[in-house]
Amino acid sequence: MKDLKEINSIYFDVLKEIGNIGAGNAATSLARLLNSKISMQVPKVELLNFSDLAGIIAGEEETVVGILIEVTEDITGSMMFFLQMDSAKHLVNKLVPPSDDTEGVFSEMELSALKEIGNIITGAYLSALSGLTNLKVGASIPYLCIDMAAAILSVPAIEFGMFGDEALLIENQLEDEVLINGYFILLPDPDSYDKILGSLGIHI
Amino acid sequence: MAEVIKVGMADLKVSTSPNIVTTLGLGSCVGIALYDPVIKLGGLAHVMLPDSTKIKNNSNKAKFADTGIQELVKLMIAKGASKSRLQAKIAGGAKMFEVSNDLGRIGERNVEATKIMLKKLGIRLIAQDTGLNYGRTVELNCENGEFYIKSVGKPIKIL
Numbered sequence: 257m258k259d260l261k262e263i264n265s266i267y268f269d270v271l272k273e274i275g276n277i278g279a280g281n282a283a284t285s286l287a288r289l290l291n292s293k294i295s296m297q298v299p300k301v302e303l304l305n306f307s308d309l310a311g312i313i314a315g316e317e318e319t320v321v322g323i324l325i326e327v328t329e330d331i332t333g334s335m336m337f338f339l340q341m342d343s344a345k346h347l348v349n350k351l352v353p354p355s356d357d358t359e360g361v362f363s364e365m366e367l368s369a370l371k372e373i374g375n376i377i378t379g380a381y382l383s384a385l386s387g388l389t390n391l392k393v394g395a396s397i398p399y400l401c402i403d404m405a406a407a408i409l410s411v412p413a414i415e416f417g418m419f420g421d422e423a424l425l426i427e428n429q430l431e432d433e434v435l436i437n438g439y440f441i442l443l444p445d446p447d448s449y450d451k452i453l454g455s456l457g458i459h460i
Numbered sequence: 461m462a463e464v465i466k467v468g469m470a471d472l473k474v475s476t477s478p479n480i481v482t483t484l485g486l487g488s489c490v491g492i493a494l495y496d497p498v499i500k501l502g503g504l505a506h507v508m509l510p511d512s513t514k515i516k517n518n519s520n521k522a523k524f525a526d527t528g529i530q531e532l533v534k535l536m537i538a539k540g541a542s543k544s545r546l547q548a549k550i551a552g553g554a555k556m557f558e559v560s561n562d563l564g565r566i567g568e569r570n571v572e573a574t575k576i577m578l579k580k581l582g583i584r585l586i587a588q589d590t591g592l593n594y595g596r597t598v599e600l601n602c603e604n605g606e607f608y609i610k611s612v613g614k615p616i617k618i619l
Contacts, residue, residue: 316484317597319612324557334559361613399557403612406469406485407595410508411556413469414488414566417508417523418515 266453268301271442274388275299275426278381278440283430285376290350290432297429304425309413312425313338313439314405322408323374324399327382330391331451333444336412337377338405343436347373350432367400374398381440389455415443462603467491470523472505472532474539477603484597486552488567490574490590491598492529493549494583495605496541502602505532509566510573525573533581546583549607549619550574551598553590567591587619 279296287294304312314320321344323337339347345354348362351369362370375398386393401408430436444452462478469489475481477500483491486506494503505528509515512524521527537543553571555564571590578585589596589609599608609617 322556324559326559326561396559399559401556401593403487403556404485404595404597407487407554408556410469410485410487410489410595414508417470418517 267449268303270388270452270456271426272299272301274381274384274442275301275428275440277384277388278426279428279430281380281384282377282428282438285380286347286373286430289373289376290347292350292432295431297431299429300427302425302427309409309425312427313409314340316406317404319402320405320408321370322401322403322411323371323378324401324411325374325378325382326396327444328394328396331385331389331393331444331448333442333448334412334415335378335381335395335443336408336441337374337381338408338439338441340437343438344370344373347436362402371398371400374400377438377440381442385442385452389452391451391455412441412443464599467504467506469506470508470520472503472522472528472535474501474503474532474535475602476501476539479602480599481602482597482599486596486598487554487556488552488570490525490550490552490567490570491596492525492532492574492578493551493598493600493607494532494536494541494546495549495600495602496536496545497547497605498542498545499540500602501536501539501541502600502605503532503536504598504600505529507570507574510569525570526577529574529577529581529583533583543582547605548578548583548585549587549600549605550585551589551596551607551609551619554595555591555593556595558593589617589619 283296321339426440467483481504483506492505507528512518512527521531553567597610607619
């Protein structure tokens with residue numbers, strides 16, 4: 257198993273490109289779903305020590321929405337997407353009218369709308385990954401978790417923790433009337449790194 | 461004045477009365493609080509993975525339940541604690557997402573590995589709040605060994 261550091265610089269570029277295409281796909285699909293114009297900023301890709309991850313996305317104890325899908329077939333691993341609460345609320349309420357619930361709580365309807373949004377966003381990234389590498393990429397249903405940022409982030413941190421101390425984070429900003437901050441982490445199993453890079457003609 | 465000492469992910473710290481040692485947002489990780497009531501010395505570790513021997517990149521002892529607990533005990537004994545007086549309280553090890561793969565079981569495995577190591581070292585586990593599906597922020601009060609657990613939308617628990 258290679259250390260994450262060794263393959264980082266190459267993987268970094270690949271991921272950036274996946275982030276670019278993925279964000280583009282996501283903006284297009286979201287615009288269609290929400291029936292509004294959505295623009296996007298060039299994604300930022302950062303290599304972070306996992307202990308700093310939570311602080312970047314939100315305060316460690318701030319409640320965020322995490323969407324996890326398992327990646328199957330040629331590439332295995334998982335993918336996570338984070339939305340800040342206000343961004344999630346904003347997106348959801350374009351699909352379903354706001355509920356009377358107290359602040360920070362989603363109704364059943366809103367939760368399923370949120371899952372659908374998660375599905376579309378993660379799907380957009382996965383098709384970017386698949387398109388770029390020519391590999392077959394399947395996905396599980398989206399799993400949703402609304403909790404403290406640090407607690408949700410322990411999941412990818414643990415996965416990265418098995419072979420390094422750092423994680424690559426892609427920050428995407430989408431914009432309709434408001435700025436929507438989304439963060440995306442791709443966690444291929446170690447063997448899948450070779451496959452992703454190999455498919456692009458990079459052998460390490 | 462009591463100081464609040466923060467323990468990061470894959471990190472451990474030791475402090476004395478009246479200070480508080482805290483770690484924010486434990487998910488599938490486990491927080492292990494050790495306390496020596498006689499000298500009012502407390503220690504808190506935030507471990508991420510169960511077993512250091514299964515992983516090549518294992519230089520950070522605090523990352524693993526096995527080496528993390530050993531290291532914390534060593535540090536506390538160096539500061540005058542007696543192993544026989546140490547009492548443990550643990551929290552975390554949640555299953556944040558309902559996935560069925562190995563990653564879904566990591567919280568459970570972290571808790572299991574923690575208990576095994578405590579037993580091996582002969583340290584009494586006197587309270588725990590583990591598993592389920594939500595995150596926890598924990599605070600160890602070095603003045604009395606109380607262990608506070610805070611979660612989103614739930615009342616504070618005191619162990």
